[in-house]
Amino acid sequence: MIEIASLHKSFGVNNVLQGVDLTVESGTSTVIIGGSGTGKSVLLKCILGLVKPDSGTILLDGEDVAKAERDAFLAKFGMLFQGGALFDSMPVWQNVAFRLLRGSLKRPVSEAREIAIEKLRRVGLTPDVAEKFPAELSGGMQKRVGLARAIAAEPQVIFFDEPTTGLDPIMAGVINELIREIVVEMGATAMTITHDMSSVRAIADRVAMLHGGVIRWEGPVAEMDSAADPYLRQFITGSAEGPIEAVR
Template sequence: PPDSGTITVDGTDIIKTDRDAFLARFGMLFQGAALFDSLPVWQNVAFRLLRGSLKQPRATARATALDKLRRVGLSADVADRLPAELSGGMQKRVGLARAIAADPEVIFFDEPTTGLDPIMAGVINDLIREIVTDLGVTAITITHDMSSVRAIADDVAMLHDGKIRWTGPVADLDHADDPYLAQFINGRATGPIEAVR
């Protein structure tokens, strides 16, 4: 529970709502995909659909998983593989398929391009933008990858020391008059943000 204050989504205080129903509205792409290594790909994608309040019959959940895998550019032949048999980019796509499996309203992306080469990072950025647009979902991305920010964001907020330092449209990043933001987006070692050595 929060120490103080409120957290509201669409005007509703989430502390006073049914937690499971509230969380069912969200999907999550974890940094590093965070797949269960002992489960085949399709069960990773359908994880939420096989358990809890969203529980579906296995055949229905598998069909949904195959559909979501196709949606992220993976063929059905990966469905029965284990995550260790996939490349990093394929694992990220499986994580993305899992994030959209329950048709969420909001998807959180935690460092979606970490560990990927620049080409695969671009592919994932394009896929995220396409899925968010096609599904009409809200995306919240936490990243330090400025090329990813420029590729997928509409609006940006920079957090530093627990506070929002700057917020605005992505098109205004390079023209903003905030020394913290300027140091960060340009990767400068000197400035108001102290680099730990």
Template sequence: MSANPAAVPKIALSNVYKQFGPKKVLNGIDLDVGKGESLVVIGGSGTGKSVMLKCILGLLSPDSGSIRVDGEETTRLRSREREKILHKFGMLFQGAALFDSLTVWENVAFGLIQGERMPRGRAKEIAIAKLGAVGLTPDVGELSPAELSGGMQKRVGLARAIADEPEIIFFDEPTTGLDPIMADVINELIVQCVKDLGATAVTITHDMASARKIADRIAMIHQGRIIWTGHARDIDHSDNPYVDQFVHGRADGPIKMQVRAL
């Protein structure tokens, strides 16, 4: 459900810039995400999607601009204050990013044990419950990540993202590498988990089927700027040539891919 526009946004970026050497990656990002909203950010590779998420999380510092979470400016926080903000976030990484040396349940419970200092027994109970929420049985918790299929690894990554019942969840290319059926299963699980938690969700993806299923609202980033935002149902008639080219996967259009001759 979209947020009340009069309410303070859960996340608000204003005129955010970030560059690495001469390369400008974020070129004045303006974007609000309402409380309880599911926003999907689309755009080609290298357009700044992942850098934007890292700036929100504080893994990167923007060169200028404002990033607010629940109205609180986060770009100048000290480490202890930033840790408090980070407790609001859960993250499903591209490729699941599971620890090979830990069992599945230990992966899910990692933040609870290491971050919350929760006793292992209680953390395991929560981990098994969260695995159940993504359709995995308790015996899966005793396996190692290497014993899981790609789809199961994504489910474990999702269980870890929701283990601490975060207020905000980031999904980084959640369906990459999955077949269409498993991708749809993951999309359904994301929608259900976000709904059950009442969380705010931000997803970055190239997968338009995923975007249409997950999103309340879609934003497109191009050359480090947000060039269109709108309701998910409006994506196919945006009247924006960049959006139209990306959504329909056309080679011809205003977005020019850099291809080097062999």
């Protein structure tokens, strides 16, 4: 579904991506791990066309991202943002149905509302939540609303940006289970950025570690803990000793 080859991106003298190669198979869940500032978010933005790479290619289902028609291209994606990114002035159902109320995916208001309520149910929220505003919801409920929005338009590809940030361990576990269930149900291709190793083990089919501007290691999640790569070993164990220097 996603093929990335020799991707480079710099910001001034800061060489963020220095030759990223990565293939994400259709219907699989790939998790990108790596320290803060290693370029994980930049990589996602390049895939979405929000940041233009300096060189390299990104293909989505065989189509060059750089040449794709924007509306049709973005309609293939759903995204759960790290901070929720809900619109405070809109009730929950309008947040969930945001893409269904405008643009190329526009549906009649009554239909969009029905779909929103259905997706809220799918993430464990009752219909009465639909009329509430984001400020009336807990952090865990807001994250579920964000997940409902991500899947509302039945996307082919779903991005998850630090999906469990700010959640307690129990709610983080709930969100991880929901993500896994939904990705499997929809047959969607998922790409996740996270520092949370419990999330990695819960939702990943494959894991890729980004460090030094390249993919240091990539493979099945079942092989992650036994991998010999010293960068990967240090990251998953959280050790202060190793090739990755702690920023003080």
